[in-house]
Amino acid sequence: MSYIQRVDGPTKGSLSQVAEEKGITVEQAFANAEVVVVIDQSGSMCSMDARDGQERFDVAEEELRKIQEAYPGAVAVFEFSDDIRFCPDGVPTRIGRMTNLTNALRYVKQADNLYEIVVISDGEPDNEYAAMAVARTFKGPIHTIFIGEEGNQGQDFLRKLAQATGGRQFQADKPGELMPGVVALLAG
Amino acid sequence: MSRGTRTANLWTEDGELVLQSVYDVGFIMALKLVVPSYARQWDAPNKVWRVRPQYKPDILKALKDYGYIYHDAANGAQATMQVEVDVIRLNYLGNARRRASGEVTASGMNERGEWVYSFPLSALQDWFGVKTDPTQASTYYEMLGVNERATLAEIKKGYRNGAKLWHPDANSDPGAAEVFILITEAYEVLANDRKRARYDAAKRMVGSAPRTKKAALADVVWPVPDRYRCGYVKVEGEWLFGRTKLAVSRILGWDDIINTSGQRLTARWTVAGGNGHVDYDWV
Numbered sequence: 001m002s003y004i005q006r007v008d009g010p011t012k013g014s015l016s017q018v019a020e021e022k023g024i025t026v027e028q029a030f031a032n033a034e035v036v037v038v039i040d041q042s043g044s045m046c047s048m049d050a051r052d053g054q055e056r057f058d059v060a061e062e063e064l065r066k067i068q069e070a071y072p073g074a075v076a077v078f079e080f081s082d083d084i085r086f087c088p089d090g091v092p093t094r095i096g097r098m099t100n101l102t103n104a105l106r107y108v109k110q111a112d113n114l115y116e117i118v119v120i121s122d123g124e125p126d127n128e129y130a131a132m133a134v135a136r137t138f139k140g141p142i143h144t145i146f147i148g149e150e151g152n153q154g155q156d157f158l159r160k161l162a163q164a165t166g167g168r169q170f171q172a173d174k175p176g177e178l179m180p181g182v183v184a185l186l187a188g
Numbered sequence: 189m190s191r192g193t194r195t196a197n198l199w200t201e202d203g204e205l206v207l208q209s210v211y212d213v214g215f216i217m218a219l220k221l222v223v224p225s226y227a228r229q230w231d232a233p234n235k236v237w238r239v240r241p242q243y244k245p246d247i248l249k250a251l252k253d254y255g256y257i258y259h260d261a262a263n264g265a266q267a268t269m270q271v272e273v274d275v276i277r278l279n280y281l282g283n284a285r286r287r288a289s290g291e292v293t294a295s296g297m298n299e300r301g302e303w304v305y306s307f308p309l310s311a312l313q314d315w316f317g318v319k320t321d322p323t324q325a326s327t328y329y330e331m332l333g334v335n336e337r338a339t340l341a342e343i344k345k346g347y348r349n350g351a352k353l354w355h356p357d358a359n360s361d362p363g364a365a366e367v368f369i370l371i372t373e374a375y376e377v378l379a380n381d382r383k384r385a386r387y388d389a390a391k392r393m394v395g396s397a398p399r400t401k402k403a404a405l406a407d408v409v410w411p412v413p414d415r416y417r418c419g420y421v422k423v424e425g426e427w428l429f430g431r432t433k434l435a436v437s438r439i440l441g442w443d444d445i446i447n448t449s450g451q452r453l454t455a456r457w458t459v460a461g462g463n464g465h466v467d468y469d470w471v
Binding site (some may be wrong): 025026027028029030032036076078087089107108110111114115 | 247326327328382383385386387389390391392393394395
């Protein structure tokens with residue numbers, strides 16, 4: 001497990017910024033968070049079909065910033081592609097090749113039933129069967145937010161994933177609609 | 189800048205190092221940095237420093253750094269530590285502070301108003317049953333001095349020990365209140381199953397994430413509770429410099445100073461006009 005720090009400093013309201021402000025450790029800030037966001041950083045996030053022709057990656061980052069500014073310390077962000085990484089500064093930093101959701105779910109199982117878990121993804125996992133098998137071991141819900149065009153095969157998978165764990169599924173036709181989904185979870 | 193040639197003499201006398209040099213402010217400052225106050229004494233009549241022998245390498249280095257050529261007339265005899273058990277009347281115990289030498293000690297005053305006792309942090313920690321300094325701890329467990337598998341009873345005990353030391357009612361030092369807030373927060377999380385599980389998960393998932401740890405509270409690292417500012421203290425330690433200084437190694441007992449009316453002596457450090465002094469009350 002590794003973590004990534006932003007060269008441009010922490011996002012306002014991110015765990016590291018809140019920890020710094022309150023003079024506490026990142027772990028302590030994390031323990032007060034509500035939502036664990038696991039965001040897909042696979043290559044398909046580079047699709048330029050998002051707001052004003054921007055990459056999904058850029059718009060998702062913009063939305064994550066807004067959420068954390070509005071709800072400081074409420075969101076712990078992890079990015080996944082080939083592996084999973086903690087992003088204490090609040091936004092993901094890199095694009096990977098694979099969509100290893102199975103590995104990501106195995107990792108965030110540590111937060112199962114303790115935090116609201118939200119998977120934000122735009123594509124299909126490398127191994128749907130394995131990812132679903134891990135998801136079924138969760139005691140608490142996994143909520144999903146689909147980013148992409150309506151009717152995409154990935155959307156069906158994320159719906160199934162949420163249903164299998166008793167989670168809610170949100171749809172963001174564009175990443176710019178990511179915020180309402182996370183805010184709905186924060187509001188309970 | 190040339191320093192010229194200066195000579196210092198260093199020899200051993202009655203198990204103590206004796207250092208004689210010309211007056212040099214820079215060197216004296218260096219000496220005070222490398223040798224803690226309880227381990228050195230200025231012998232005014234003889235115009236020499238008397239120092240515990242284990243600091244000889246540090247003194248030699250300081251001499252070299254300041255351009256001295258020293259004449260080592262030491263007889264090679266090593267002083268052996270002679271630990272004694274004694275009951276001392278402690279009229280005031282200051283907060284434990286990080287000294288220039290890096291050591292953390294609290295100074296104690298005798299009934300004649302002389303600062304003759306030195307309590308290392310480890311002795312205070314052992315006596316109070318609080319093994320860690322919460323301001324330096326990076327986890328809630330460390331703040332309460334318990335391990336990560338601690339039972340609820342152990343967590344409560346760790347919190348009680350800390351509260352005895354740092355509760356604002358027991359300790360009027362402003363730094364103590366801040367420490368008490370830290371340990372209370374740690375207790376509230378660890379004593380609650382769900383909060384503890386969330387914290388444990390966060391700790392595991394964060395892994396080696398950067399820490400933004402709270403800064404240490406100035407140089408006071410162990411504010412002594414008011415209750416323990418004075419008393420009859422049974423200690424184990426070593427008397428130095430002709431029994432004029434006592435380096436405490438262990439606290440064995442602590443009794444209040446009671447007068448014939450059954451009142452207990454309390455002491456408080458008061459600063460007035462830039463100078464500090466101890467105020468006493470019988471309560």
